[in-house]
Structure formats: structure tokens, C-alpha cells
Amino acid sequence: MAVGQRVQLRLSYGPDDVNPLLDAAGFTVSRVRGGTVLATRLRTLADVAGPGMQMLICGLNPSLYSADAGVNFARPGNRFWPAALAAGVVSRDRDPWHALAERGVGFTDLVKRPTVGAAELSTGEYRAGAARLAWTVGLLRPAVVCFVGLTGYRAALDRQAVAGVLPDGFAGTAAYLMPNPSGLNAHVTVSDLAGHLRAAAAVA
Numbered sequence: 001m002a003v004g005q006r007v008q009l010r011l012s013y014g015p016d017d018v019n020p021l022l023d024a025a026g027f028t029v030s031r032v033r034g035g036t037v038l039a040t041r042l043r044t045l046a047d048v049a050g051p052g053m054q055m056l057i058c059g060l061n062p063s064l065y066s067a068d069a070g071v072n073f074a075r076p077g078n079r080f081w082p083a084a085l086a087a088g089v090v091s092r093d094r095d096p097w098h099a100l101a102e103r104g105v106g107f108t109d110l111v112k113r114p115t116v117g118a119a120e121l122s123t124g125e126y127r128a129g130a131a132r133l134a135w136t137v138g139l140l141r142p143a144v145v146c147f148v149g150l151t152g153y154r155a156a157l158d159r160q161a162v163a164g165v166l167p168d169g170f171a172g173t174a175a176y177l178m179p180n181p182s183g184l185n186a187h188v189t190v191s192d193l194a195g196h197l198r199a200a201a202a203v204a
Contacts, residue, residue, distance in 0.1 A: 007040075008038050023112055027041055045062040047106070053143065054142070055089065055200060057106065060111065060149040061114060061118060071094050074094060110126060110156060129156065138172070143204035144174040144176060162177070163179055178193065
């Protein structure tokens, strides 16, 4: 759907889960009245996720480039997809739907608002995003959640966190934290990132 386009939904159950569900799908709720919800498509990335995932990749937030392309980590200078291919966790470049269908690898973001850079996000946005992510993880129960980007994870959940297996997991699920694959984080190589992705997959 085009950005700004509206959709009207009729619910056959209570509305408590409407906001996190539509947020994950890339919409904002405009109105809830009785069993009817009016929602508007936002300029963001919808989750590519489902039950039975081996790994849920969680980025910080979409770049404007990725939001418009409709693909996670889409910018050519981003090393996520080369690293994921090298690690063997995906088998097709920049194709999150194929990764989900063929490898059980899903994609989401801690914060749905797209920005030029993650520095534009607030601590409050990270924490609200963590609450929504906990809802998603509780619903879909991936084998492991792999957080991509130390800055966002530290801002949202644990200022002392380091890359590697997170001993307390996340929302009752095993979790792993790895560096940001952005081209701005150039001291971390594709080989380093691939190693982290292999390690995260091994946790599952």
C-alpha cells in the first residue's frame, strides 16, 4: 500500500493487540470504534516475520532509503546482506521474504520511525519499541532474537551490554547482540559481522 493510504479493518476479537500489530505492519491507528479500526500506512518498513522462525533479526530503525525500498538494510554500503550470505543464514541478497520462507529468518526494527541516522531517535522511542518487540516475540516465539546495533540496545535496555549472547535473553527468548553493519561502522568487517550472525544462529 502507498504511504498515506488508509485501510479499514473489522475485528472479531478485542482491540487490545491492535496497536502493536498494526505498528509492526507499518501502520498507525487513526480510530477504533466498536469492532472497526481505521489505520494509515506509514513511511516505514513492515515486519517480515511469522511463527516458527529460527532467528528474528532486529535492526535499530529503518533508514529512509530502506523504508522507501521496502527492504531491510537496503543501502548499498550496508554490510548486513554480504555478511548474512557469507554466514549462510540467507541464500539470496536483499530478499527478506525469501529469507523468511527458506531459512526461517525474519526481520523487524526496534523503532519503526525511519530517520537519516539512528542518532535522531530518543531513549523514549527505543523503550517504547522494546515493549512492542516484546509483544511480537511473545506472539511468534522465534528461536533467537538477534539485535543489530549496540547503540540502540544499550539505549533501550542495558547500557552495559556487550556484543555476544545476552545472558538474560529477551522476553523469554534467547537473544544475541551484534555490531551495526552500517558503512559508518567501518572498523567492523564483513567477516566480523558474519561471525556474529553464525554465533547468533548457533544459539537457536
